[in-house]
Amino acid sequence: MKVHEYQAKEILAQHGVAVQRGIVADTVEEAVQAAETMAADGVTQFVVKAQIHAGGRGKGGGVKFTPSIDGVRPNAEEILGMTLVTPQTGPEGQLVQKVLVTAAEDIAHEYYVGVTLDRAKGMDVIMASTEGGVEIEEVAAATPEKIVKVHVDPSIGLRPYQVNEIASALGFEGQALKEAKKFIAALYRAYRQSDATTAEINPLVRTEDGRVVALDAKIELDENALFRHPDLAEMRDVAEEEPLEVEASKHNLNYIKLDGNVGCMVNGAGLAMGTMDLIKLAGGEPANFLDVGGTASPQTVEAGFRIIQSDPNVKAILVNIFGGIVRCDRVAKGVVEAASNMDLTVPLIVRLQGTNAEEGMQILKESGLPIESAIRLQEAADKVTAALNA
Amino acid sequence: MSILVNKDTRLVVQGITGKEGSFHAQQMMDYGTAVVAGVTPGKGGQEHLGVPVRNTVREAVEQDGANTSVIFVPPPFAADAVLEAADAGIELVICITEGIPVQDMIPVKPYLDKKGVRMIGPNCPGVLTPGDNVKVGIMPTMIFSPGNVGVVSRSGTLTYEAVDQLTRAGLGQSTAVGIGGDPIIGTQFLDAIQLFNEDPETEAIVMIGEIGGSAEEAAAAYVKEHVDKPVFGFIAGRTAPPGRRMGHAGAIVSGGEGTAEAKLEAMRDAGITTVINLAELGDTVKAHFESVA
Numbered sequence: 001m002k003v004h005e006y007q008a009k010e011i012l013a014q015h016g017v018a019v020q021r022g023i024v025a026d027t028v029e030e031a032v033q034a035a036e037t038m039a040a041d042g043v044t045q046f047v048v049k050a051q052i053h054a055g056g057r058g059k060g061g062g063v064k065f066t067p068s069i070d071g072v073r074p075n076a077e078e079i080l081g082m083t084l085v086t087p088q089t090g091p092e093g094q095l096v097q098k099v100l101v102t103a104a105e106d107i108a109h110e111y112y113v114g115v116t117l118d119r120a121k122g123m124d125v126i127m128a129s130t131e132g133g134v135e136i137e138e139v140a141a142a143t144p145e146k147i148v149k150v151h152v153d154p155s156i157g158l159r160p161y162q163v164n165e166i167a168s169a170l171g172f173e174g175q176a177l178k179e180a181k182k183f184i185a186a187l188y189r190a191y192r193q194s195d196a197t198t199a200e201i202n203p204l205v206r207t208e209d210g211r212v213v214a215l216d217a218k219i220e221l222d223e224n225a226l227f228r229h230p231d232l233a234e235m236r237d238v239a240e241e242e243p244l245e246v247e248a249s250k251h252n253l254n255y256i257k258l259d260g261n262v263g264c265m266v267n268g269a270g271l272a273m274g275t276m277d278l279i280k281l282a283g284g285e286p287a288n289f290l291d292v293g294g295t296a297s298p299q300t301v302e303a304g305f306r307i308i309q310s311d312p313n314v315k316a317i318l319v320n321i322f323g324g325i326v327r328c329d330r331v332a333k334g335v336v337e338a339a340s341n342m343d344l345t346v347p348l349i350v351r352l353q354g355t356n357a358e359e360g361m362q363i364l365k366e367s368g369l370p371i372e373s374a375i376r377l378q379e380a381a382d383k384v385t386a387a388l389n390a
Numbered sequence: 391m392s393i394l395v396n397k398d399t400r401l402v403v404q405g406i407t408g409k410e411g412s413f414h415a416q417q418m419m420d421y422g423t424a425v426v427a428g429v430t431p432g433k434g435g436q437e438h439l440g441v442p443v444r445n446t447v448r449e450a451v452e453q454d455g456a457n458t459s460v461i462f463v464p465p466p467f468a469a470d471a472v473l474e475a476a477d478a479g480i481e482l483v484i485c486i487t488e489g490i491p492v493q494d495m496i497p498v499k500p501y502l503d504k505k506g507v508r509m510i511g512p513n514c515p516g517v518l519t520p521g522d523n524v525k526v527g528i529m530p531t532m533i534f535s536p537g538n539v540g541v542v543s544r545s546g547t548l549t550y551e552a553v554d555q556l557t558r559a560g561l562g563q564s565t566a567v568g569i570g571g572d573p574i575i576g577t578q579f580l581d582a583i584q585l586f587n588e589d590p591e592t593e594a595i596v597m598i599g600e601i602g603g604s605a606e607e608a609a610a611a612y613v614k615e616h617v618d619k620p621v622f623g624f625i626a627g628r629t630a631p632p633g634r635r636m637g638h639a640g641a642i643v644s645g646g647e648g649t650a651e652a653k654l655e656a657m658r659d660a661g662i663t664t665v666i667n668l669a670e671l672g673d674t675v676k677a678h679f680e681s682v683a
Contacts, residue, residue: 088633117492119573119603119640122499137646154497195493224465224639225491254637258629269571269637270545270600273626274668280629281667289630291637322547322554324530325417353554355530377551378669 001221002053006100007235008199008219015190018183019214022102024051031076034101035069044068045104048075050096053240055218056086062096065104072101097239105215110203111170112136113184115191124152126188128166132203158188172206179212194232195225244307251303253292260285262384263308263317263346265301267292267326275320282381284388287314292321301331302338309345316387318380319350328352328360336367347372347387351380391591392519392565393540393582394482394510395423395458395526402447402456402480403428404463404471407438411462414486414528415439418460421531422523427454447471447478460516460526461485468512469494476507483576484526485512492639495574502576509576513638515546515568521591529553529566537562539675540586542579543598544571544638548626548668552598555672561679564592571600571638579609587617594620594675597662601627602641602648607656614660622675623657624665625650 003011006024013019021043023034035046046069050062057063062084064075076099085093110132118125129147131139139146148169152158160181167180183204191199198220205215226233238246248255254269258276262284266272269291276286288308292300301319308317321331335350351374352360364373372387374380401418405411406428416439419425427442427450434445442454450456459475461468461483468487475483483502490512502509510517516527521536528546533554539561543549549568556563567582569575579597586592595617599606606625613621628650630636632643643649654664663678665671 117496117573120605120608122574123496154500192493195491197492222492224489225493227466228491256634256636258631266547268545268547269641270543270548270598270626271551273600273630273636273641274548274551274624276629277626278668286629289634289636322550324547324550325413325528354533354550376669377555378667381667381669 001223001226001236002240003219003221003235004051004053004098004237005049005217006051006098008217009214011194011219011232012187012190012214012217015193016182016186017190017214018179018212019217020102020105022100024098024100025076026098028073028076028080031080031099031101032073035072038101038103039069043103046072047102047104048072048079049100049102050079050082050084051098051100052084052089052094052096053237054086054088054094056088057084060084060086060089062086076101094240105205105213106208108206108208110205112139112202113166113187113204114198114200114202115188115196116198118151121151123154124188124191126150126152126158126166126184128170128184130170132205136202152188158185172212176206176210176212183212194219195222195229196220197222244310248290248303248307251300253290253300253304253307255307256289257311258286258288259313260287261313261315262388263287263311263314264320265290265292265304265308265317266320267322271320271322275318278377278381279318279384282384284316284384287311298334298337301334302341305338305342305344314346316347316349316384318384319348320377320380321352323352323354323357323360327356328354329356329363332360332363335371336363336369339369339371340367347390349374349380349383349387351375351377353377391589392521393585393589393592394517394565394567395519395522395524397522397524399458399524399526400424400426400454400456401526402426402450402454402459404447404459404461404475406430406443406462407433408462412439414462418525421525423525426450426456447475447480451479456480458482458526459484461487463487465489465491469498472498472509473501476502476505480507482508482510484510484514484516485576486514486516486527488513490572492573495572499574499576510567511570511575513572514570514575515549517565517567519565520563527568529568533557534566535562538564538591538593540564540589540592540595541566541598542582542586542595543568544600544640545598545626548598551668552596552624552671556596556675559672559676561672561675564589571640573603573640578605580605580612583609583612583617583621587619592619594622594678596622596671596675599623599625599653600638600641601625601630601636601643601650602638604647606653610656610660610662613662620678621662622665622671622678623654623662624668624671625653626668
């Protein structure tokens with residue numbers, strides 16, 4: 001689960017990570033008040049930052065500096081309510097509904113430090129670089145020697161010597177070295193204790209007056225662990241998610257909207273991906289990923305149809321169910337019930353295979369509904385091609 | 391012969407009195423698996439589905455001779471259940487549970503390695519050896535037939551699709567292994583392929599991968615060096631966009647790593663026959679057997 005920058009900074013601050021001072025605001029008035037509150041503590045220069053889940057906000061005009069408090073209002077007016085397009089939002093952009101007003105720092109140097117899981121080794125890895133403020137993937141590709149990696153052995157945890165190795169490799173000295181070590185240790189603690197899958201600080205800065213603080217922060221949380229973090233679960237911002245995906249999650253459907261013309265409903269994540277690939281080979285483009293899981297009841301099937309069909313690009317729907325524990329005759333009944341309850345406006349192709357597949361086919365045939373059925377996968381693909389060319 | 395599970399498998403079902411555990415324990419027994427006990431803390435001394443329920447896995451090992459465990463306990467308790475099985479002397483732990491927090495699993499793998507215990511999964515459909523009528527997990531049995539093709543896959547229903555196509559093409563299976571769709575799993579493609587390579591009964595290997603991580607690439611490198619048996623490979627998710635998690639926690643292309651194209655390229659380089667159209671998997675393997683016959 002993604003969280004906003006200001007939420008990531010709240011999580012980090014709770015675990016003792018030094019983050020740049022900031023106050024989140026929903027309105028221009030709140031943004032101005034936030035700046036006044038900070039000005040009372042001596043802050044004179046500000047940055048107003050759009051809060052959306054996608055990165056690359058600065059490139060799209062979502063981050064604005066002002067050398068005096070008078071600039072906060074026009075900056076907030078400009079950013080709040082704008083549709084921000086960044087390299088990560090796609091061309092449609094994302095509506096900005098919150099801004100973070102922060103104290104601008106005098107930056108001596110920008111660094112990168114991030115924590116994530118190294119899947120191949122099965123342990124956490126801390127990555128750091130003296131090249132902050134740019135995409136770490138770019139640094140990794142161009143100058144991999146500038147990235148220091150330290151793995152955390154689960155039997156001993158992150159050790160002080162490792163923290164020292166990272167901070168020293170980044171060239172910190174004197175008081176800044178002490179602060180950097182404290183920062184890195186606290187960052188890893190925050191990552192672990194919040195069950196994050198990624199915690200990335202880019203940039204981490206050393207200020208002209210020698211402090212070490214996070215200027216930006218990105219945290220992604222393990223959805224499987226939210227049961228033990230009710231406070232973090234509340235940070236979910238559905239306004240940032242695709243509305244159809246939010247609707248699908250209410251029905252326990254795992255749905256991801258894509259840009260194609262053939263909708264699909266499948267049981268199992270692997271087969272769902274395989275079905276998307278098959279649609280492409282059949283001459284279409286997948287309009288979605290949709291895993292209905294192990295039940296495929298009439299209610300979930302109907303919810304799935306409605307969600308798929310509400311995408312106007314969809315020209316055909318392919319249902320691909322491999323019945324194991326779930327029996328195909330039950331799925332067929334679900335499909336028939338769902339299809340009779342609603343107005344299906346596009347061709348429906350249903351492929352049922354596995355337990356009671358023949359009975360399932362029979363139910364589809366006898367329903368009198370315009371459903372194309374298939375048992376073998378290639379048959380289903382051919383029927384998708386035919387539907388698209390009709 | 392086969393791999394992992396066979397006639398000597400004596401199974402304990404952790405979470406046997408739960409809805410899932412109970413249903414699948416019965417299914418496994420019906421197929422022929424020797425289920426010798428179940429474990430539900432606090433329900434020891436009862437009998438369920440005709441087998442004794444124990445409070446601990448250690449009791450099931452000592453009193454019922456269990457050597458293999460299958461886990462159906464809910465996600466918050468699943469990592470602990472795996473460790474308990476390993477500590478009790480179980481040799482093979484098959485964890486079906488989906489949705490275990492990643493941080494819970496990180497310390498599990500090295501502990502099992504130290505104990506010499508193998509884990510399959512988590513978030514997997516289990517293991518099935520049709521020649522011995524032994525299934526440990528949730529796979530539908532009627533699609534299987536005994537034979538000489540080893541199947542290894544990250545995904546449940548894709549395993550079924552592959553097995554079904556093989557059976558329809560007249561090709562039976564030695565063993566099918568679902569290794570699981572999570573970022574951290576106990577047995578990787580490489581490990582399963584090594585076992586199939588060493589199994590005299592397995593004459594060909596089918597590996598069904600998907601986007602995310604680099605386990606398929608590691609397996610391909612192993613195949614290139616060590617495997618002379620024919621290997622067939624499919625990768626699901628060629629059309630998945632980067633940065634989005636496709637259902638399985640592990641199925642995500644990020645930072646340019648884990649793309650289907652990179653995996654297919656590594657497989658081709660290793661001499662693995664890659665299958666692009668999922669519908670042609672069974673026929674591709676069949677064509678190979680016909681060409682060598």
